[in-house]
Amino acid sequence: MELEKKIRSKTAILIVLAFGLYIGFNYWNNIMGIFLKVYNLIFPFILGGCIAFILNIPAGFISKKLLGCSDKGIGRIIKKHSTGISIVISFFAIVGIFVLISSIIVPNIIETAAILPKTFDNSTKAFQKWMDSNTKLSSSIVNLVNNMGIDWNNIFNKAKSIIFNGIGSMVLSTLQAATSLASATVEFILGVIFAIYILAQKKRIGIQFKKLLYAFTKKEKADSILDILKLTNITFSNFITGQCIVAAILGMMFFVVMMLLSMPYALMISVLIGFLSIIPVLGSAIGCALSVVLIVMVNPIKAGVFLLVFLLIKQIEDNLIYPKVVGESVGLPSIWVLVAITLGGKTFGVAGMIIFIPVFSVAYVLLRKEVYIKLKQKGLQIE
Template sequence: MKLDKKLIQYCLYFAGTALLIYAGISLFDNIGGIINFISRTIGYFMQLIKPLFIALIIAYLLYPGVKFIEEFLRKNNIFKKEGTRRTVGIVTMYILVMAIFIAIISGIYIMVGGKLSNNTSITNMTAYLTDYLNNSTLSVNSISEKLESLNISLLGGNLNDKIAQIVSSIQVYVTNSIGAMGNFVVNTGGNIATFFIALVLSIYLIKDSEYFMDLWNKIFNLIFGKSKSGNKLKEIFNIINDTFNNYIKGQLLEAFMVGVLSTIALFLIGIDYALVIGIIAGICNMIPYIGPVVGTILAVVMALLSGEPITAVWAIIGMLVVQQIDNNLLAPKIVGDSVGLHPVFTMLAILIGGNVGGLIGMLIGVPLAASLKILFSRWYANHMEKVDV
């Protein structure tokens, strides 16, 4: 008995359709679990490549410095072998960077430890501030008496009580913050291990950079060949690379200048450990809009810990002067020419970068936005040329 081919086809179509419907219903019913599985898989994969990603960032940032040292050795006929020059460049650059970080951490430890060892705690500092306000010419009592003589009540309450409430709130906030910082430090073991793995990987990436670049070019050409899209992608990568290089160089020079100016200002004011605070202020200044606040807060805290609240006022004024010099003279000349973003777009780039990638996102948000601006400008120019034709 021969089966009808059309009947078989209909049966297969029906079975296939039923199977697809069943699969669709099952997929819809388990969509939450599937999304959760995909999310976990991506998260696990990202955790695996995290050291490599960090290593690429470290290598990218330190490679220009290694090449500079390598070129210096070559020009001065120091070490004939290219491999030896590369090794010396890597060792010198990494020792220099680690020495800077160790010096900063040691400075912070000595700075904070020295102040706290002199029996100066958060409680003592707030008590001192309260005593200072009570005994100064602009004391709380004198202000209250003046307001009462004018028949003015301050929110219907006692100003001393309100100051005490504010001080108490500050103490609670600081205590909670210190507790949160302690938990963060306890949980950093895994991050430290990841960082050291990334550090070792970055050394190999720089040492054999030509090999990895050649490997990247081979993979890229294998995928795109000499197609138009491949050439466009290469152009985009070159623009991003040039923008990042210019931005990093500008930021480093600006950070150095801000660090020097901050150190001089704080030294003249009489802030202890002005050099350490100045270095931190310079480094933090590389985080636009937010970084400068860190240096100012640190200077104010050190001034308050020294037991002279008026010095904190001078510290704020000094750091504001430094920031005005930076914003109006240094940044437009040093960084502005390399980035050329309007402040509104700069702020948006920082906010979006921070929400997406945290601190790293904030750091790379501005050069990425600048790269997009260049790409858009070129696309617009080409588009207008075609329209005119």
């Protein structure tokens, strides 16, 4: 009888799996279309949840400090409204940091963009002067071009056509970008509002979730799910904190070295690289490319020196700072941090790099716990 039940159960699983594979192979595009529509519909709430999670890190810290206030006078009022005060302080602190970073970076980029035409003209004049001083070389180049039989009128007409078509496409792209920006702004505002509601009601939401979980699952399973969620929350919080610490250390290292070497844009470049390094691996590389472009407009030799400085500091960060701070904060060995970054980047790009490290950490801790349980049950102790 017991054997028949197991056979029926396995047969039912195989039938459901086969049916699922059939639907998946034949209607994959339709299924993905439905998922995409559902995702677009609930995206503001997903965004709100992410914002709430990030805000909860400083808000939780501030709330604990506020709860330590006196029970008399204004301290009593602060303790009573500690949640709301901590949310407001955290929100404006993060917005203030973004505004401060923008006020340092944006004006310097605009200034550099303004001097680009002048720099280009100077480079052109220098090249022309060099050509004039080397008449034999310049005449050889002119003769070579003339002997190639190039139809310059045809090239000019094609270039003009491409430019005009490009202007039309650019105008259309600008309109589409403006529409997308407006839509993204509305979704972001909705996400922020939803995040504030989540943080304000997080205790009540947590109690309601626990009630649902214990009502519809066995106690042991509910306890296990809550333990995994708690571990995930701690891991993601530690990862974000560690990533910010690494960004701050990297920014300060660049600032000190660039000031000692009297490099231009020391403060702006330090802030730029530190801010972008929140994105693992790729962020600091983008910051380096932008910094080299900025410095080369002022002094090409110092741009080369900066590149050497960047490679040196990056080696220190990759081999010492990042694995030590981020790896230890998420409980993940250095080699698995590298694996997580690589797989995350290959799978989901920048978002994957950020998400995969804490995900790998949770999986690593759970697997390690299960391995030790199995070894204990078998009475094995492997060194």
